[in-house]
Amino acid sequence: MTFGNNMKEALFSLKTSRWRSMLTVLGIIIGVASVVTIVSIGEGVRKQVEGQINILGSDTITVRPGKSVTRNSEGKIIDVNLLASQSNGSFSNNDYEVISKSKNVLVSVPFSKISAVAKTDEREFLDGNVVATTSELPKVLKQKVLYGEFFDDKNPNKNIAILGKKVAQELFNENVPIGKSLQIREEQFIVGGIMDNYANNPLSPSTDYNRTIFIPYETGKKISGGQTQIYQVLVVPEAIGLTDEVAKNITINLQKAHGNQEDFTVLKKEDTLAVTNGILKLLTSLIAGLAGISLIVGGIGIMNIMLLSVTERTREIGVRKAVGATNRQILNQFLTEAAILSLAGGFLGIIVSLVVDYAIALFTDIVPAITFPIMGIALVLALAVGVFFGITPALKAASKDPIDALRYE
Amino acid sequence: MSLIELKEVSKLYGFGDATVVALDEINISVSKGEFVAVMGPSGSGKSTLMNLIGLLDRPTHGSFSLNDRSVERLRTNQRAKVRRDTIGFVFQSFNLLPKLTVLENVALPLVYKGITQTRRLKQAGAMLERVGLSDREQFYPKQLSGGQAQRVAIARALVNNPHIIIADEPTGNLDSQSSRLVMELLADIHKSGGTILMVTHNPELTRYATRVVFMHDGDIIGDEQSALGQVPKLLKKTMYSLSRFSLEDDLAGVSVLMKTFPDKIEKQKARKKIQPKKRATKKRTAKK
Numbered sequence: 001m002t003f004g005n006n007m008k009e010a011l012f013s014l015k016t017s018r019w020r021s022m023l024t025v026l027g028i029i030i031g032v033a034s035v036v037t038i039v040s041i042g043e044g045v046r047k048q049v050e051g052q053i054n055i056l057g058s059d060t061i062t063v064r065p066g067k068s069v070t071r072n073s074e075g076k077i078i079d080v081n082l083l084a085s086q087s088n089g090s091f092s093n094n095d096y097e098v099i100s101k102s103k104n105v106l107v108s109v110p111f112s113k114i115s116a117v118a119k120t121d122e123r124e125f126l127d128g129n130v131v132a133t134t135s136e137l138p139k140v141l142k143q144k145v146l147y148g149e150f151f152d153d154k155n156p157n158k159n160i161a162i163l164g165k166k167v168a169q170e171l172f173n174e175n176v177p178i179g180k181s182l183q184i185r186e187e188q189f190i191v192g193g194i195m196d197n198y199a200n201n202p203l204s205p206s207t208d209y210n211r212t213i214f215i216p217y218e219t220g221k222k223i224s225g226g227q228t229q230i231y232q233v234l235v236v237p238e239a240i241g242l243t244d245e246v247a248k249n250i251t252i253n254l255q256k257a258h259g260n261q262e263d264f265t266v267l268k269k270e271d272t273l274a275v276t277n278g279i280l281k282l283l284t285s286l287i288a289g290l291a292g293i294s295l296i297v298g299g300i301g302i303m304n305i306m307l308l309s310v311t312e313r314t315r316e317i318g319v320r321k322a323v324g325a326t327n328r329q330i331l332n333q334f335l336t337e338a339a340i341l342s343l344a345g346g347f348l349g350i351i352v353s354l355v356v357d358y359a360i361a362l363f364t365d366i367v368p369a370i371t372f373p374i375m376g377i378a379l380v381l382a383l384a385v386g387v388f389f390g391i392t393p394a395l396k397a398a399s400k401d402p403i404d405a406l407r408y409e
Numbered sequence: 410m411s412l413i414e415l416k417e418v419s420k421l422y423g424f425g426d427a428t429v430v431a432l433d434e435i436n437i438s439v440s441k442g443e444f445v446a447v448m449g450p451s452g453s454g455k456s457t458l459m460n461l462i463g464l465l466d467r468p469t470h471g472s473f474s475l476n477d478r479s480v481e482r483l484r485t486n487q488r489a490k491v492r493r494d495t496i497g498f499v500f501q502s503f504n505l506l507p508k509l510t511v512l513e514n515v516a517l518p519l520v521y522k523g524i525t526q527t528r529r530l531k532q533a534g535a536m537l538e539r540v541g542l543s544d545r546e547q548f549y550p551k552q553l554s555g556g557q558a559q560r561v562a563i564a565r566a567l568v569n570n571p572h573i574i575i576a577d578e579p580t581g582n583l584d585s586q587s588s589r590l591v592m593e594l595l596a597d598i599h600k601s602g603g604t605i606l607m608v609t610h611n612p613e614l615t616r617y618a619t620r621v622v623f624m625h626d627g628d629i630i631g632d633e634q635s636a637l638g639q640v641p642k643l644l645k646k647t648m649y650s651l652s653r654f655s656l657e658d659d660l661a662g663v664s665v666l667m668k669t670f671p672d673k674i675e676k677q678k679a680r681k682k683i684q685p686k687k688r689a690t691k692k693r694t695a696k697k
Contacts, residue, residue, distance in 0.1 A: 005520055016508050319504045322465065323518040323565065324493020326486040402465045406504065 003336075010337040017309075021341060024305045028345020028382055029352055031295030036353040036370065036378045038291050041360065042284030044368035049276045052199060053269060055142045059243050061235040062267045063099055063250060065089040069265055069275060077271055080278050091230035091264075093221065098257045102249040104238045107136045111232040114220050116184045118161070118171065118213050125171040128164070128211030130184060132220020132228070138195075140234045143209070148178045148193030156218040161189040164210040165197050182213075185223045189215065208365075243268055295381065298345065299389035306338050306393035310400075317397055318405025331398035338390020339383055346382030350375050411438035412572060412604055413462055418471030418481075420457050420627075431457040433627040434471065439606065441572070444599040446615045447608045448644070449624035455608045456577060458624070462606060463575045464492045476572065493521055497566025499576035503558040505550040505565075512537065512546040515564045522569070536564040540594055556587025563594055574598060576607040580614065592617050612644050 014021040066089045070079040090113075091099075100108040112132040118125045135153050138145055151160040161182060168177055172191075180191050198209040221228055237246040247266050254264055267275065310317070317330060350370070357368035420432040432454045439445055447455050460466040461473065464480065467488075473481040480491060497518075498504075505514045516533035524532075537543050540560040550558055559579060566574055576595065580588035588611075596617045599605050607618065615621050621641045623631030635641035 005526075013508070315504070316506055319506060320517070320521075321489065322463075322492070322498045322500075322504070324489055324521045324569070326489040326521070328486065329521055403460050406465075406500070 006332050006336040007340070009333055010340050013309075013313075013337060014340060020305060024301050024341055025345040025348065027298030027301035028295070028342050028385065029298075029349040031291070031298040031385075032346050032349025032378050032382050033352040033356065034291035034294055035288050035381070036350055036374060037356050037360075037368065038287045039284055039374050040353065040357055040368040040370040041366060042280055042288075043371060043374065044357075044361075044366055046277060046280045047369050048199065048367060049280070050273060053272050053276070055199070057140075057142065057236070058269050059237055059240045060140065060269065061237070061243065061247050061250065062265075062272060063091075063233040063235060063254075064265045064267070065091050065095075065231065065263070067263055067265060069267070069271070077274055077278075080275050089263075091228070091233065093228045093230075095254065095257065095264075096228070096230055096233060098253050099233050099235060099250055102235075102246065102253050104242045104246050104249065105235055106238045107140060107236040109134050109137050109140045109234045110217060110228070110230045111234070112217065112220050112228040112230045114184070114215070114224055114229075116223070118167075118182050118184050118189075120171060120180070120182050123171060125167060125182075125213070127170070128167055128208070128213065130213045130215060130220075132215050132217045132224075134217045137214065140236055141198075141209070143198060144196040145193045146196040147176045148191070150193055150214075151216050156216055157222065158216060159187055159189045159219055160192040160216060162193045162195060162214040163191055164195050164208075164212045164214075166210040167213055168194050184213070184215070187219075187223055295385055299342070299385040302338055302341050302386060303389040303393060305341075306334060306390055307396065309337075310334065310393050310397040313397075314400060314405045314408040317400050318402050318408065321400075321402035322406060327398040330400075331394045334394035334397045335387065335390050338394065339386045342382045342386025342390075343379065345386075346379045349382070350378055412441045412443075412476060413437070413439040413606075414472075414474045414477075415462075415468075416472045418461065418468045418473055420454075420461060420466070421469045430627050432461070432468070435627075435629055437622065437629060437632070439573075439604065441604055442599075442602055443620055444596075444605045444618045445607065446618035446621045447606065447624060448610070448612070448615070448621060452626075453624040454627040455624050457627075459575050459577050459606065459608055462573070463496050463498060464488045489521075493518060493569060495572045497569060497571035497574045499559070499562050499566050499574060499579045501578040501581040503550070503555075503562045503582075505558055505561060507550050509549075510546065511542065511548050511550065511553070511561050514550065514561060515568055517565060518569045533564070533568055536568045537561070539567070540564045554587065555583045556590050559583060559587070559591050560594060563591070563598075567598065572604060574603055574605045576605065578608050578610065580609070580611065588614075612640060615640055615644060 068080065069077045072078045091110075096108070096110045099105070110133060114130040114132055116130045118128075118130060135151055137143070138150050145162065146165070148162075150162055151158060161184070163171070163177070168175060168191075171177075171182065172180055176194060177191050178193065181188050182191065183189070195209065195214075217228075235246065235250065237243055247268055251262070251266050254266075255262055258264070320330060320333075354370060357370060361367045415435055415437045417434045417436060418432060419430065419434050422429040422431055435454075435458065447458065449455050457466070461468055462475075464475075464483075468481050471481065472479060475491065475495060480488070483491065505511075506517070509517070512530055512533050515536050516529040519529040519532060534543070534546065537546060540563055542557060542560055542564070545553060545557060545561070550561070553561065559582075563574075563579075566576075574595070579595070580591055583591060592614060595605055595607065599617070599619075607614070609615070615635065616638050618635065619637060620632070620634050621644060622629055623633075623643065631643050633641045633643050
């Protein structure tokens with residue numbers, strides 16, 4: 001019997017017990033949809049992070065407090081410490097000066113978090129950050145100022161605030177509140193500019209620049225009593241080829257300042273990519289594994305329904321054998337049926353996850369990415385589940401004794 | 410040259426004390442073109458014999474050749490292929506697949522031969538025409554009368570051009586009118602050179618056969634050539650003895666045939682007494 005025949009027979013028999021088939025397929029749909037959705041979210045986040053890192057430029061070096069990676073002797077990252085990257089530690093102004101005065105450093109931009117709540121006469125802005133930084137930030141972040149201008153270095157103590165796009169909308173209820181004033185720690189700030197929308201990185205919400213108010217570094221120092229809490233310094237070397245050297249210089253200098261301890265992390269672009277990819281891969285595979293359990297449950301559903309179907313169709317099997325069907329042909333027939341059930345589940349599951357992903361992209365900052373490899377793997381996985389759980393019922397059907405089967409009522 | 414050749418064929422079911430002898434060292438050969446009617450009471454081994462010849466079952470002992478080819482040791486898949494190419498089954502309960510149309514049912518054996526759908530349906534259509542049901546092609550089995558369903562089943566049995574048609578009580582579920590139609594059809598197949606093995610309980614139907622085989626307790630106790638249109642002599646006795654068949658006999662479970670062949674059965678019993686060991690393992694099978 002040809003494959004096409006098997007397909008036709010299988011489709012036909014599934015069609016005649018429509019409800020049962022649909023419910024069975026539902027199990028696989030849920031399994032495939034959850035796995036595909038999770039993997040596509042992981043893939044989407046990875047792409048977003050990668051995009052963001054790429055925006056920084058290939059020569060930008062990130063310096064963060066806390067030792068979040070372990071390197072081997074060749075400088076390759078061999079371990080990532082997740083907790084350290086989320087630690088509360090921060091650099092002091094002194095550290096920042098050490099970094100900025102290292103050899104061959106062209107620009108260094110500090111990101112100093114100020115514990116403050118911005119407010120106007122009407123409302124408060126609670127859902128974001130106040131970051132004190134220097135005038136080079138737009139250049140280093142490759143971020144445009146949409147309206148107005150970023151503050152410059154002429155009057156470092158000026159009370160100017162540059163707003164992220166969402167801050168403008170939520171605090172002032174308008175898109176271009178330039179010239180309006182807001183209060184941070186009893187100090188009046190004038191809005192000097194609005195940043196363009198920033199492509200967000202869902203992994204680290206603390207750097208949601210759309211919800212950030214940027215103020216000049218010196219002003220920030222002043223209102224927080226001379227203290228700084230720098231959680232990140234972005235460094236651009238004088239020339240592209242100097243990245244490795246500058247990273248090394250900064251490491252040596254900071255180590256000196258910190259009593260020869262490496263309690264900070266210097267990351268080049270490829271390091272950052274490796275770290276985020278590592279974290280994402282781990283998380284995605286973990287959750288996808290959990291979702292895979294539902295796929296197994298779906299497979300058990302297929303097995304159950306196929307076993308039932310084999311028993312119900314005992315007489316049919318007997319007739320087919322009497323007219324000359326070999327065991328292998330009976331086996332193939334039932335196996336094809338199971339495979340079609342699971343493949344249909346796979347297809348529909350992918351469609352469901354496309355819908356879910358679209359909804360996720362609409363309502364959150366995450367943009368899931370369903371790629372063709374993900375879809376392909378999902379289909380292969382579904383097929384494998386169908387064949388794996390279909391083989392027992394199919395074998396049962398094939399091994400039925402034709403005489404008993406023909407006598408079966 | 411015989412089409413079917415069974416030598417010393419036995420079929421046993423079960424083990425040890427529970428062993429049941431369904432067929433007891435049977436010898437029979439059927440030539441091409443014969444129409445054999447197999448008769449006998451329930452449990453006499455008729456169906457077992459048909460299953461063996463139809464390659465649905467394997468003999469426990471003995472040799473069985475089909476078309477001069479020894480088939481008793483064939484493996485399951487080979488048996489399926491020989492079955493597909495040489496045997497056509499007609500069952501008492503028709504055994505049409507309810508979800509397939511009449512045409513698809515007839516085409517079913519060709520599916521396993523790997524013939525393309527267009528050719529399958531064409532051949533099936535031709536077969537349906539032969540049994541006179543061309544206008545029912547797209548009907549489903551439940552929309553047919555019993556006689557029509559059985560004629561469809563015969564078309565299905567014929568579609569592979571089998572060497573042998575095995576019909577296990579083909580008229581068992583039919584009224585006399587439909588029975589006659591079905592039997593005419595079988596007679597037609599026989600006339601055009603087909604070999605038919607038919608199990609029946611109805612002595613009248615042996616008129617269509619050229620040979621009648623009587624079975625009892627797994628043995629062949631009578632084998633008679635009979636002219637077409639005639640009821641064999643042995644059977645006539647059976648029919649005449651019908652009037653002597655009383656309620657007492659019925660309660661005692663004595664079959665008509667046992668009365669017909671008193672001497673044969675006695676002989677058989679005597680033979681079995683000589684071999685007491687063998688007899689201990691033999692019991693009447695409960696199977697039909």
